[in-house]
Amino acid sequence: MGYDSSATRARLLEAAHEEFVAHGLAGARVERIAKNAPANKQAIYAYFGSKDELFDSVLEARIQLLVDVVGFTPADLPAYTGALFDAFVADPELIRLTQWKMLERPEASAAELESHLSKAQAVADAYGADLETGMDALMIALAAAQSWLFTPPAIRNPAGDDEGARLKRHRAAVVAAVEAVTERLLPKA
Structure with a gap:
């Protein structure tokens, strides 16, 4: 059986995702990523160049998954916010990964800037x-969706209500808030 470089690359991305979510960029260890892949450490440098570039690749791949799941609807910002909210709740690790990025490398990449400007x-x-x-x-829509x-669980559900019911109420409040912002800031021409 021959060597499958795409499988190795995919294993490295998955192991790196877990490592970066848990430890951030600074705390992540290439040795742990390679061990958990399983692959050798040199494969990381061969495929990605550096730990920073591996982090960028992981973040880009996860954001692309989000883009594939949540279609951007600029003419209906409240619906887009609700869909983002659902996606973030389904994959909270994406938020954690982006938080690490903001803490450790707050500058926007050219791709991030272009994405936000075009949206x-x-x-x-x-x-x-x-x-x-x-x-x-x-x-405002992005912040509301996240x-x-x-918010810590004890704060977002102070009455200890059924978590699923509380989540639905919060989602409805998020969409309503973005509807109000949309009406105030973006009246239809």
Whole structure:
């Protein structure tokens, strides 16, 4: 049986994802990633160049999965926010990974900047607003979609209600909040 480099690369990405979610970029260890892949450490450098580039590849792959699951609907920002909320709840590790990125490398990459600018422009175009207003609305929608995971369980459910019912109420509140922001910031032209 021959060597399957795509399988090795996929195993490295999965092991790196687990490592980066648990330890961040600075705390991640190439040795643990290689051991958990299983692969040799040199394969990481051959496929990805460096630990930083491996982190970027993991983050890019996870964000692409999110993009594949959640279609961007600039003309219906509340619905987009609700879909993002659902995706983040289903995959909370994505939020943790992006938090590590923001803590350890807060500067935006060219790809991140382009992605946000193009989405903000699409929102602005859909509502007849300027780019800055489109970006404000987009950033509020993104923050709202992540709110459940940024709040400790005891705070987000102080009455100790059924967690599933509380999650549904919070999602409805998030969508309603973005609807209000949309109406206020982005009146239809």
